[in-house]
Amino acid sequence: MEEISKIEESSSTNLVAYTDIIKYCRGILNDYRLKIKEVSFQSTFQEIQFFKIEKQIPLVHLIYYINLRSLELNYSLKYRRKLLHKQIKKINKFFQKHREFQLYVDLGNSYMDKIYYTREFQDKGESHNDILYWDPDFSTSHDLLSAQLKAYQRLLPFLQNELDRCNYPENKNIIDHDLNWTASKVDLIELIYALHFSGAINNGSANIIDIVSLFEEIFDEKLGNCYKKVSEIKGRKGRVTKFLDEITWNFEQKLNRDNAL
Numbered sequence: 250m251e252e253i254s255k256i257e258e259s260s261s262t263n264l265v266a267y268t269d270i271i272k273y274c275r276g277i278l279n280d281y282r283l284k285i286k287e288v289s290f291q292s293t294f295q296e297i298q299f300f301k302i303e304k305q306i307p308l309v310h311l312i313y314y315i316n317l318r319s320l321e322l323n324y325s326l327k328y329r330r331k332l333l334h335k336q337i338k339k340i341n342k343f344f345q346k347h348r349e350f351q352l353y354v355d356l357g358n359s360y361m362d363k364i365y366y367t368r369e370f371q372d373k374g375e376s377h378n379d380i381l382y383w384d385p386d387f388s389t390s391h392d393l394l395s396a397q398l399k400a401y402q403r404l405l406p407f408l409q410n411e412l413d414r415c416n417y418p419e420n421k422n423i424i425d426h427d428l429n430w431t432a433s434k435v436d437l438i439e440l441i442y443a444l445h446f447s448g449a450i451n452n453g454s455a456n457i458i459d460i461v462s463l464f465e466e467i468f469d470e471k472l473g474n475c476y477k478k479v480s481e482i483k484g485r486k487g488r489v490t491k492f493l494d495e496i497t498w499n500f501e502q503k504l505n506r507d508n509a510l
Contacts, residue, residue: 253310257457260475266458267318274311278304282387293367300366300392305399308392312400319406326415333412340401340408350391351398365391403454430468436492437464438478443493 253270260266281304290296320332343349353361364370366389430437441464444450445457461475472478488494 250306250310253309254457255476256456258479259474260458262321263458264318264321267314267321270314271311271318274307274314277307278311281307282384293363295431296368297362297366300389301362301395304392308396309399309403312396313403316400316404320411330412330415333408337405337408337412340405343397343401347394347398350394354395354398360492365389365395428468430470434470434472435478435482437470437493438472438475439482439490441475442479442482443490446462 252273256269256273260269281299285299286354290299316336320329350365352484354363367390368385371385371388372392433492441460442457445453445455445460447453461472464470465472468484482489485491
């Protein structure tokens with residue numbers, strides 16, 4: 250969702266970003282809920298498409314960022330380690346409990362969609378948690394479960410990585426080098442966003458905040474308000490991607506010279 254990327258880019262901290270993203274996702278879901286009450290689905294297929302695909306997008310993000318925000322509070326290292334262990338164990342138990350439905354989702358099956366993603370079969374589900382208010386006019390037996398699976402699949406690698414960092418804090422700044430970024434900060438931001446938008450990192454699912462933080466750590470360089478700098482890049486006259494164009498040209502020239510030898 251483009252708006253989520255904008256929130257991440259313009260926020261001063263992860264906690265602010267996650268809070269604003271949660272608010273944004275809840276707003277979208279509430280708008281959907283009100284619209285569903287006013288306008289009936291024209292077919293079973295349309296209802297399935299909404300609960301299986303359209304509603305899933307903000308709902309998955311909501312669950313994911315609620316979990317991320319819970320980790321942003323200033324816990325002690327010992328308590329944070331316990332919390333991560335607890336969360337990882339909870340998610341693994343969740344996957345184990347719902348392995349058949351997870352397989353159904355991961356394989357892209359559809360033969361049970363009428364039961365899973367229409368409100369006609371709400372009683373086929375299980376008790377609902379309080380991640381989001383449950384409205385019988387706006388929920389099916391498995392739409393929340395489906396969103397939890399997708400959010401947890403994205404969340405689990407993050408939690409495992411965070412646990413490693415807690416268990417081995419001496420490796421947190423494992424990058425040891427004397428390399429410095431000698432182009433401008435704007436050039437580095439241009440490169441970072443190009444990698445992000447191209448899907449070259451985590452297939453495009455990585456948070457821009459995390460990518461920026463990684464490059465800041467690698468080069469010991471504070472990049473400041475990246476969103477503002479990206480806006481300046483967008484507003485350039487003539488060539489927008491000056492740095493990318495320059496390094497592409499230099500790379501091609503080097504290859505052509507080597508080939509000519």
